[in-house]
Amino acid sequence: MKKINADAGMIRIPLIDGDSCTLCGACVAECPKRHLSISNGAVRINTGECMLCSHCYCVCPSDSISFDPKSLRELSFQEIKPAARMTCGPAEAGRIAAAIHSRRSIRKYGKKQPSGKIISDLLEIAVSAPSGSNRQQWEFIVVSGREKVMELAMKIRDFFIAMNRIADNPVSLALSFLFAGKKLFNYKKNHIESVKMALQEFERGNDLLFHGAPSLLVIHGPIDGSTPLEDSVLASYNIVLIAHSIGLGTCYIGYAVESINRSKKIKRDLGIPPGNRVHVVLSLGYPVKKHIRRALRKPYPSNWV
Numbered sequence: 476m477k478k479i480n481a482d483a484g485m486i487r488i489p490l491i492d493g494d495s496c497t498l499c500g501a502c503v504a505e506c507p508k509r510h511l512s513i514s515n516g517a518v519r520i521n522t523g524e525c526m527l528c529s530h531c532y533c534v535c536p537s538d539s540i541s542f543d544p545k546s547l548r549e550l551s552f553q554e555i556k557p558a559a560r561m562t563c564g565p566a567e568a569g570r571i572a573a574a575i576h577s578r579r580s581i582r583k584y585g586k587k588q589p590s591g592k593i594i595s596d597l598l599e600i601a602v603s604a605p606s607g608s609n610r611q612q613w614e615f616i617v618v619s620g621r622e623k624v625m626e627l628a629m630k631i632r633d634f635f636i637a638m639n640r641i642a643d644n645p646v647s648l649a650l651s652f653l654f655a656g657k658k659l660f661n662y663k664k665n666h667i668e669s670v671k672m673a674l675q676e677f678e679r680g681n682d683l684l685f686h687g688a689p690s691l692l693v694i695h696g697p698i699d700g701s702t703p704l705e706d707s708v709l710a711s712y713n714i715v716l717i718a719h720s721i722g723l724g725t726c727y728i729g730y731a732v733e734s735i736n737r738s739k740k741i742k743r744d745l746g747i748p749p750g751n752r753v754h755v756v757l758s759l760g761y762p763v764k765k766h767i768r769r770a771l772r773k774p775y776p777s778n779w780v
């Protein structure tokens with residue numbers, strides 16, 4: 476197969492098979508960066524950097540477009556078996572809506588550990604999420620095993636003990652205003668009592684932070700880019716929905732996000748680079764109880780203009 480427009484020194488470009496290309500123009504019309512054009516009887520790659528969205532590959536009817544595997548690859552699943560093609564229609568939409576509506580945050584897990592293959596599949600599906608400018612700069616940490624989960628919980632416990640000590644000291648609280656603004660004041664007003672209660676329960680052997688989960692998923696990444704937080708949240712919700720569909724439960728752990736980001740030691744222990752920020756911490760495991768009906772929701776405002 477003859478490849479044209481392939482520069483060995485530039486792997487961030489589509490590789491186009493000139494023998495099978497029909498010059499239909501689908502790739503040219505689809506490219507969000509106007510990176511492709513047709514001239515002199517061939518698809519040409521214009522100047523500029525390809526964002527590796529692979530839309531050209533997705534729409535090519537003659538299967539004439541590929542990418543260097545160092546730049547892009549097919550997702551690989553071990554336990555979950557995605558259908559070859561997405562079927563559309565009311566029935567499929569109903570199944571998706573049922574999965575979304577029936578998902579709940581799980582705060583009580585059994586001891587069974589999700590397999591490594593299942594967790595790997597969840598990470599694969601996570602990176603199917605959209606990201607700002609297709610940056611895909613999310614990074615994942617898997618905390619696997621109840622013992623390791625509790626090791627992290629102990630470090631977070633120590634962080635909040637130190638935080639409460641500062642917040643309960645009037646002098647330290649006043650001085651913190653000079654460096655952190657109202658953050659510590661707001662913590663003392665809105666969260667310190669619930670944190671103290673959780674710490675007391677922790678000493679009694681009750682895990683109110685990770686809810687007895689046997690695994691955790693931590694999603695972090697650089698703070699630059701257009702939407703780093705949103706990118707990680709979208710990736711995490713792919714995990715949440717697929718996990719629910721195969722009988723696993725998840726819960727977003729906001730206290731863990733805050734403490735890890737504020738503790739250089741915890742970040743270092745987890746192997747998170749100093750320039751990265753944790754955006755999501757998910758507990759993961761098998762729910763103790765099964766919800767038998769869908770949750771009710773609050774009324775919401777809606778303004779159509």
